[in-house]
Amino acid sequence: MENYLSLSETAEIIGKSKETLRRWDNEGILNAVREPVSNYRVYRKDDIENLMGKLFDENFEDNISNYVEPLDQFTVLELFAGAGGLAIGMEKSGLKCVALNEIDKWACKTLRTNRPNWNVLEGDIKSFDFREYKNKADIVTGGFPCQAFSYAGKKLGLEDARGTLFYEFARVVKEVQPSICIGENVRGLLSHDKGKTLKGMISILDEIGYKVVPVEVLKAINYRVPQKRERLILVGVRKDIDIAYEYPKKHNKVYNLKDALKKGDLFDKDVPNSDGAKYPEYKKKVLDLVPPKGYWRDLPLDLQKEYMGGSFYLGGGKTGMARRIGWDEPSLTLTCSPAQKQTERCHPDETRPFTVREYARIQTFPDDWKFVGSTAQQYKQIGNAVPVNLGEEIGYSVIKFLNKYYQAKNN
Template structure:
């Protein structure tokens, strides 16, 4: 693999820098690519990249070892704010058994029930659920609670002070079930939400509930066999009476970055080309503009007069606004999917055809299998997929959780032997 070559787009993803940064590094002599003789593309060799920690981790990954993780016994999971099932499906793939999934959106509940009739889907407001029947019967409680600010009456916020937020309901479920492990996922923005006070309050409450929080980490989906530049903040906490005997290890990255080609064409990720499905359409005026954008391009690639007409007042404002009039590229991962593929601020145009991505294309980019069917009107289907945790990312994290639960199980068995 020493002669393996990487494009500028791939290297930007591997090192988590922009293509502009790589061009500056070339000018300064920090990282000089080879030039492809036929088309003058910048190409980087594997040995060139090994000076960077991010690349070292990718090239020496333990993904294949971790992929064969198996649970010592069936572990039981409860999930709140389950949505269309991205996290739950990843958990299932890792061998965890869902015993309750809570979700308020009816279309998302229909999706869950249609795909997994045996799952115990509880519809409605999470605040109406009594979790006490599951006390001491749950190995992991998970969920992606929405990011909300707390009101700060006192200096230190406690469990009871968080009432009225959805995190309070998550914390209440933890208190009532007493799981061994907590797994929460959220947007990266939670790190700095309300000047960091929101996360500090969450950390304090997790501690008060009797759990030791592993340092939260932002995971980039592109490193976990997901063809999408999506980031999720992951929080893992272990019950304090179990914490001293175990160590949580974050999942290793996959050995390469998946692209739109991997998502929509037959290959390593999917056995067939993406199936046909429903999708939104652009109005004729927008289609006329996007027709002029090259793959991987955006509004700045349009003729100047078209830019001004399309961007209106935004043309004169600062910032890159790189999501506007954006066409995806076959050779790069998708940008983060939103709840609608045709919004002006976050367009996700197909690489070849001048149209938004279809529902099935959206699902593939989130690594849902083709047989995972979404319920409800098309706008709800896009929203369910756009809000989901990418299945392959969820599966990688869940395998790390299974390894953690295996450690807890083994420590418990050793303790029993000593007592005996």
């Protein structure tokens, strides 16, 4: 089977759903074949690599732009701000940050080090009253964690969500009354508790006076980010505003790892040197045998069994294990720890994890954005962040919405 990949493995590597691959098979874009021994429907590695080249290596010009000038100084209050990925992106788009709340002390130090003028509210969101920002923030944003609710009845109200961080997000929105609020989360929120969690969030925003735009999952590779990260975006528009919010248009150029780490369209110089984690010797010996764009299935069979242990017999893709990224593909989603067994992201040429500055580049942070704390703390801050360029594109979509509202209000 070493020259073939299963449907789920192919879907994971290419970053498309199984349904898309089945459609592509019918349309002749990427054909499945019968594996000679098992007779399962599988994909030839060569066919996938040829298609990956077409998907990620096109040298065409990107003729999509979401850029828009703000008609006024629009302001944003950010909750769960982390190390500032979304905040820098919003700033780049032309929005002004009036305050940021974050509980992690190292992330707060990072924010203050880079933006001494930002109002960083350090501490548990529960201990802050945000009513002073009413009429001072056009937008409230926040990447709240995904937590289940206890249902008191068929319809979920704000009080039913007490004790969750989404409750705090909704409480702040209710206190501040922004024109628009934006929550961001992992794709898994769609199916969390069989979809009830998301349904509950929409119900709560409705109760506090916000109409939720149909939820979308934005793929970072469509927004000038060289990484296959996905973020679910939850947008609520205050009910007295009759203006439609539109998600940012997808770009038609996809950037790869070379664009992230070398001088080119995304950055005007090669990635600067920095500290980085190292693999233990046993792992280095294993990953030395994995080619660029390869993973554990590229190891000799006896090593596959030894490295994967019981997982070897469980089936499924597990394509993040013993994974070496190729120069001509976007990185897989970065995690908070670069050397974990489930989520290895090995450098294409050297057998090591990405360094801190390489991590930051893949998340499109500017090179002059300094991260404070131990190397492990820095990886965690970067791995948790919203990619800066995705934040910028979302910022433009919000400015476009607020411009229309501003014009309608003044006419």
